[in-house]
Amino acid sequence: MSGLTGIYRIAGTALNAQSRSLDMIAQNMANSQVVTGSEETAYRAKRPIFAPLLEQASLASGETSGVQITSMAESQANVERQRMPEHPLADSEGYIYLANVNMVEEMTNMVQATRSYQANVEVMNTSKDLLMRTLALGN
Amino acid sequence: MNLLDKAFGISPAALMLRSQRSSVLAANIANADTPNYQARDYDFSATLRDAMQGTTSGLAATDEGHISLVDKNEVGTTMYRLPTKTKQNGNTVEEEIEQAAFSENAVQYQTSLQFLNGTIRGLRLAIKGE
Numbered sequence: 250m251s252g253l254t255g256i257y258r259i260a261g262t263a264l265n266a267q268s269r270s271l272d273m274i275a276q277n278m279a280n281s282q283v284v285t286g287s288e289e290t291a292y293r294a295k296r297p298i299f300a301p302l303l304e305q306a307s308l309a310s311g312e313t314s315g316v317q318i319t320s321m322a323e324s325q326a327n328v329e330r331q332r333m334p335e336h337p338l339a340d341s342e343g344y345i346y347l348a349n350v351n352m353v354e355e356m357t358n359m360v361q362a363t364r365s366y367q368a369n370v371e372v373m374n375t376s377k378d379l380l381m382r383t384l385a386l387g388n
Numbered sequence: 389m390n391l392l393d394k395a396f397g398i399s400p401a402a403l404m405l406r407s408q409r410s411s412v413l414a415a416n417i418a419n420a421d422t423p424n425y426q427a428r429d430y431d432f433s434a435t436l437r438d439a440m441q442g443t444t445s446g447l448a449a450t451d452e453g454h455i456s457l458v459d460k461n462e463v464g465t466t467m468y469r470l471p472t473k474t475k476q477n478g479n480t481v482e483e484e485i486e487q488a489a490f491s492e493n494a495v496q497y498q499t500s501l502q503f504l505n506g507t508i509r510g511l512r513l514a515i516k517g518e
Contacts, residue, residue: 252404252410252411253407255411256411256414259411259415260414260418262418263418267421270421298423299419299421299422299423300423301419301422301425314415315415316421361421362421368417368487369414369417371487372418375491375494376410378494379407379410379497379498382498382501383403386504386505386508387504387508
């Protein structure tokens with residue numbers, strides 16, 4: 250489906266994807282202070298993986314219509330460890346493991362996701378305006 | 389081409405194409421963060437010329453057994469945009485350019501609507517004979 254009515258779905262999928270992305274960012278920031286007793290269980294920042302959403306009818310022409318989050322990747326950044334023998338979660342060598350969340354990175358991702366969200370809202374508003382004018386054609 | 393089509397001229401085809409282009413540009417904006425996504429757009433004047441001549445720039449169905457790849461209601465084919473810069477993830481969508489193109493396209497759509505409205509008003513006047 251193409252044309253102005255199709256835009257609602259395209260922009261809608263983008264709004265959905267960006268809000269899920271914002272969800273993950275909020276989760277990362279909320280868990281930035283989480284401490285664990287081993288490197289494997291340490292909290293790792295989550296990242297959305299975006300992919301174009303292909304519609305069945307438009308597969309032949311290769312047209313995309315919208316976007317989706319296909320999977321979630323974990324940040325590969327190093328997990329920092331701290332020597333704190335008195336900590337209740339410390340391992341046998343006295344280390345605790347911090348979350349690998351970088352606050353600056355999360356904040357920039359948040360700004361980017363917010364701007365993408367706003368751009369898609371703008372697209373929706375403009376299309377609505379054009380559709381309403383088309384409906385009023387000849388009046 | 390019947391009389392009414394002649395009266396409306398190029399505007400209906402332009403309107404159709406503008407609405408299709410807006411959906412392509414919306415898909416570009418929606419995929420601004422998608423890795424390896426290639427931004428697309430129409431070559432507007434070439435596509436409109438094809439639409440007016442009744443030809444499409446895609447593969448022609450020269451035999452009854454041929455299956456058309458393009459929707460009958462759709463005209464033209466999209467092409468990949470040549471980016472001025474590529475992002476690290478291979479994405480070629482440049483948000484500002486896409487937003488500018490989208491808003492320019494919206495204005496052009498309204499222009500075509502305005503022309504159509506003028507024609508309709510003129511036709512009404514002629515029919516009523518006032």
